Amino acid sequence: MAAKNKDKKFDEKIKKESLDSISGFGKKLVAAVENKNPPSFEIPLRSKTNISFDEKKKILVLGDKTSSRRFLNVAHARKFMQSALIASACKEYIEHDRTVGKRELYYNLKHSLPNSKENTFEDDIESGTVLNDLEASMGVLRERLHIEAKARGSIYGDITLSQAGDTFDCSKLGRGGWAIPGYTEDVDIINYKADFILAIENDAMMSRLIQEKVYKNLNCLLITGEGMFPRGVRRFIKLLNEKLKLPVIAFVDGDPYGFYIYSVLKYGSIELAHLSERYAVPNTRYVGMTMDDIETYELQNVTEQLKEVDKKRIKEELGYMWFKNNPAWVRQLEKMLDMGVRIEQQALANKSLDFVAKKYLPEKINEEKFLD
Amino acid sequence: MAAKNKDKKFDEKIKKESLDSISGFGKKLVAAVENKNPPSFEIPLRSKTNISFDEKKKILVLGDKTSSRRFLNVAHARKFMQSALIASACKEYIEHDRTVGKRELYYNLKHSLPNSKENTFEDDIESGTVLNDLEASMGVLRERLHIEAKARGSIYGDITLSQAGDTFDCSKLGRGGWAIPGYTEDVDIINYKADFILAIENDAMMSRLIQEKVYKNLNCLLITGEGMFPRGVRRFIKLLNEKLKLPVIAFVDGDPYGFYIYSVLKYGSIELAHLSERYAVPNTRYVGMTMDDIETYELQNVTEQLKEVDKKRIKEELGYMWFKNNPAWVRQLEKMLDMGVRIEQQALANKSLDFVAKKYLPEKINEEKFLD
């Protein structure tokens, strides 16, 4: 099976769209000033109170609540200025075909204001917040503004990719994989052979599955985000999912954090709810670890006690709409509380090193023992 | 230029050596038991008091102090048992040609002891400590015991590697690089074109340098460890350095942590002083960031204030022998305290995005403005 999507024109189109959005944002503000109106722009409110679960699209979405940034409001003025600075910088990056990291953006724009000790930005938290606001306000993906995400995570499997003129086979990289870069909008898929994408929480588990040749035996692509999947990896998974129509199967720890990682892959995150459509893969399925695995595979001896923070986190999650309405999830989380334990992916090594590859994953995936 | 080192026999020899060490360890203990002597083994004391700087080899080395693990000492018995368990597991891993992560090792060996709530290991800190002890005691590298390090970090540049039957060019991987796996003992170098290795602290800086094609312009290999270089990446750098005789140049933040990362690359770490010869590259050089850069490149505006912990760390480092005896390092650290600031690699973006690639690195590397 092979897919090809090399389209320079398409890339140019995206670039133009992004530039139009940014210029449009600036033009609207200047137009207001020219008409002697106070300039302002709206931002969707990105707080939990404005987040809901879209039952149709099966993703987290932002509600209609917005707040505004008004230049003439004393409390807003600094953020307004910062927004203009970041917008104009992004315009330059796109025009010069450069992608920039979050902290690089901060340093690139930081300078002191005349006659004061005040800087345009005091730290990268400030610039990051304004960037989030801007992204939400313009409805343009950060990557399309040429701000790249943290590079962390890798892919391994029978897929040949092309980026920046290079073409490489991700199953021909020894024991390592391809380090997924922060910017993947321009990745093209040359060909591939896989039935699904296995998204793996733990990088040591990734290493085990590479060693055990799982990608061949189960015919899949292995992707890890080394813990919580960073947005770059999530975006890359989404791109693969869209282009190849491959289902995603999550393989995470049986604990509140594993569940949240899964929920973010599937429905999107609270923080980036305004971009769920560009990140979330609603038909993601959950293969493990489940609380039932502990009994089925006799793992009682290698569970870990829940700490108070874990319990608190479970209770928090049980309060989220998109958890609350899913009886299978609720059952797992409540069982977790009842048993007072959590179970890690690597606990499967207690059976034998190749247990996960030879028995656990084949059995559960072939028999579709999923939690949806 | 090209190097080739494909030697199956060599690999087999290493494997045999490791197996001999482990069996020897076991045999010595059983021999004692058979002679009705209490079994025990010695461990080099891995505390700061037993670490010194070897002026000849230019690396950190362990002194002669040892402590023993005696089965008949009540306080040692558990660790003794654990050591035997880990040693016998490693023997199996080597025999079956499997590498195992630290946490996987823990789960693989964890089980409850009869008639008690006690487990062989309660957490992976316990198994990790015993593993360190064992490694030091036998003088065998952990990787050679088939325990693999954390996979984090990547390499990019004109080098073609081969591992596990795959051959790949690390300059043909798009915007990403090759994700360095935890086990690299079996990596072969097919060919390469580079004058030196640039070891980069920050992964976002790595991304910038890939974009700016620095590997081509400066003819080097780019390696990042995403912060402190994990031992897997350090081992890989050491292997490249040994096989290709390429010098290593460190490019880190101008702060106590950057300096420590550099010192670990060059001389080895306190924690792994017993293995410095296998990790440290004594002729590593330091290109930046330096305190002098702040004035030279007018970066006053993008320094960060030192926090109390930073100052504390600087003072600690000034107390280490291998820092104290290096006037250039001492000057930098003291200047840091005087100025009360630190400077990050990415602060160079304040000049312009390509400043680091077009001006800073070429200028300092070509004119050999290093700190040794």
Add this chain to the structure above:
Amino acid sequence: MPEQISGEKLFEEFKTVQLSEFFRKNRQYLGYVGKIKSLTTVIHELLSNSLDACEEAKISPSIKITISELGTEHYKVRVEDNGPGIPEQHLEKVFGQLLTGTKFHRNIQLRGQQGLGVSGCVLFSQMTTGKSTYIKSGTGKGKIVEARVEIDIKTNSPNLIDKKVENSIMRGTVVEAEFKGVQYTKGIRGPFEYIRWTAAANPHAEIMFKDPEGSEMLFERVIDKVPKVPKEVKPHPSGLEAHDILDLALKSKSRAISSFLSSDLARVSSDKVSEIQALVDFDLAKSPKRLEWPEAEQIVKSFKKIKFMAPPTDGLIPIGKDQIEKALNNLLSPDFIEVISRKPTTYKGGIPFIVEIAIAYGGNSGRAAASKEINERKVEIMRFANRSPLLFDAGGCALTKAVNSIDWRRYKLKDMENSPVSLFINLISTHVPYTSAGKQAVAGEEEILNEIRMALMRASRSLQLFLSGRRKASEIAERKKMYERYIPETAKALAKLTGKKEDEIEEMLKALVLERFGDDKPDDDEEEEELEEESAAYDEIPEDVSEEDE
């Protein structure tokens, strides 16, 4: 079993001791404990006595205090006043007999009350140095008496030595005594601080102080008016207990309980007497001498059910709002001061009291930190009872408790402990409920606590307004500068974004800002709050998640 001893034998040594002997063995009850505190107690007793005397005599007090160091832990104290003087025949007892005085039996507000003050000093001097106390007094009528006085401890009786009488119209009293085992300090619990506080609460007095190093300090008179003379007042019914009623009834000259109630108690009119009669089951016409305990209890019960007018304030002489303000302005030069004087009320026993408090902020307010760095000031609580400073036992004092019970954050005084604030609290009462004879802490009577709290809360609200007003003013200036900084940056960025001319955008933005704010229009508070709410909402996102999500 050992031989038992009979009660008769045990009582062979049975006797009654004198107060003087009791206090000699228990000098801590009089406040003479610790080297520093003992010397401060001496100053307190003598200074209070002078002030009381001057006020009773309607004289503007001029008092001179000299402390000289005679040796290690050995000092001489001399206090001279321009008061009314003490008549020759009373001199002995005033100085030489404990529990003797003019005030104990009167329901009147005075600093000293129990006849333990000056005589206590004489006793303490005698105990530590074996010396008698020098006194000199004239009433301005042509004669002055000079003498040394000591106390015969076994009999609690005075002993005058070297008495000389001269002709002179000098008026006033001089007391000079030596003390050993005491220590002078300029610190917070020492005599200097005591005198400074006294000056703060007594703006009508002029006090000159010469310290052991010879430095002279003058606390000037700020108010020329002598405070009103405190009048003896009748006890108020609210809170009187049965034993008080019986005590008063026995002393009464009235022939019927009804007239006793209306003439010997305050605020009991004949209407009120009828109300009382309706509530008790015996005839109020009978003689007060024949009042019995259960009847007294009935009267007390009836008091609880009847509403009386607030107690008369004649017996209570507060310092007064203006006077406190003047005194503290003179002493602290604060940026802000608010003085609250509460209405008189009573606590248990029908004892009337008034609470006066002041909050001073900025200037020299607050306690300077030990480090002496500028603006490093901490909150200072100046406690007074009937204008007398309470320097010790702050922890056990109701005044401190009242302060500590206030939640300052409600008044946006976030770090009260480290603010340049002086809290002035003066409790005025005919009978201050001290926790011990040392008279350094007020007992926790609920009514008193409440009054102080109310006053503190009201003053705190004013301080809050002052501070937010001050913030507003600086905000307006800040705002102008802020837009001067932001406009060029914003204009430049917008120009880059749109390709329009930078300087044109800049001019238009300037015009908009000028139009909106003029020079000093206030901010739009509502929007600020909206923003705050919004950021608060962000905080709800669990940290671990948002961090990972960057």
Add this chain to the structure above:
Amino acid sequence: MPEQISGEKLFEEFKTVQLSEFFRKNRQYLGYVGKIKSLTTVIHELLSNSLDACEEAKISPSIKITISELGTEHYKVRVEDNGPGIPEQHLEKVFGQLLTGTKFHRNIQLRGQQGLGVSGCVLFSQMTTGKSTYIKSGTGKGKIVEARVEIDIKTNSPNLIDKKVENSIMRGTVVEAEFKGVQYTKGIRGPFEYIRWTAAANPHAEIMFKDPEGSEMLFERVIDKVPKVPKEVKPHPSGLEAHDILDLALKSKSRAISSFLSSDLARVSSDKVSEIQALVDFDLAKSPKRLEWPEAEQIVKSFKKIKFMAPPTDGLIPIGKDQIEKALNNLLSPDFIEVISRKPTTYKGGIPFIVEIAIAYGGNSGRAAASKEINERKVEIMRFANRSPLLFDAGGCALTKAVNSIDWRRYKLKDMENSPVSLFINLISTHVPYTSAGKQAVAGEEEILNEIRMALMRASRSLQLFLSGRRKASEIAERKKMYERYIPETAKALAKLTGKKEDEIEEMLKALVLERFGDDKPDDDEEEEELEEESAAYDEIPEDVSEEDE
């Protein structure tokens, strides 16, 4: 300016007041403050009085206390003892006149001292209920007297009503009085706890207590021996002040100062008198009546330079190590108890004292937590002065301060606050330096603090040894089980490593362990320490580094 008032006019109302009047207005000085505390004070005064009387008369005390509730905040207290009784002619003054008693003038250790105890109760009853106090007393000589007593407050003189004399050989005293405005509680500051503590410090007494709910509790006599009679002791030179010397000299019957010193002071031999003579510049042969202050000061100075024997202990009757141990074992059933009795010494004024402390651990030791969960016990500090419990003012008390100054971690008592520990501290002295007349806290005399600290530290070391010994015993049992668990695992691993037979290795290891330890040989402590040291060395590695280095 208003008309001034002359000194003569001001002194028209000049008078001396009686103590009774003074204390009526200042009842807090006697400990009557707060509803709960007031009732506990009543119990304290009456119970102390009974115990003192029994001990002086060498009678094993049997005391019955009954508290009944008569109405809201209205109680009746009855205390009956089997003491020596009070002779008829003294009854009036004992109960009806303040500052009257047999003990004030004597340098003797007794609970009550100042003649303010029972008469204070009578005054308090009278003030709150208007009622007199019922008393009955017999000295066992054939007559008993029954009467009601009240105090004439204006004159501090007693008034006996309804006096009846009957023939009976009954011996002992009964006191019954009513009080209003007080509250009974079973809690930590109430009468029950007071009586329980008293029992702990008085194992020779039998106390029966009937509480307002009618429950009867008997605290049994644990020791049959009546404590030694405290003797009156002469004051010890160390720490005497000049005024004390003068006071004693005036009272002395000696004709020369030299003989006054050797006969009226303790531990002053004729040799010592010669030493003193060498240090003073006047002749010790002169009459003590003519001793002057500067000379007394010289004598005091000479005392500081001369070494005297420790004060005689006759006047001090400690409870005794055995007695305390028995009492606390009976009361707390602890797993461990250590009692320390320090040698007698003196504090300022030559006043001798002894400190007795006990640490009890486990059992019912410690204060049960409010939650009533098993083993949830917190440390309890039981303070006593001359065997009388000190329930109040813990914060201001030197005994508490001494406890708090101990660094428990040095004794491996990591979480002292939450340990099942009772600390028993009894200060024995002829004159306990209370901080106030409420007699609930001891003043911070340095010598006393030090003695308590020394005793606590010694007892803590014993507790530390006990706890580590307990650990040792359980360790030996643990060790056996441990090797049973470890040997099979180790044998299996070694077999895998070497290819040798698992069961053979296992048997050999078992043999080694048996040979080394037998069944209960102790561990090799030295090696344990070595390991500890080693791990400590690891801790030096900075965390951030070691983490990254994994």
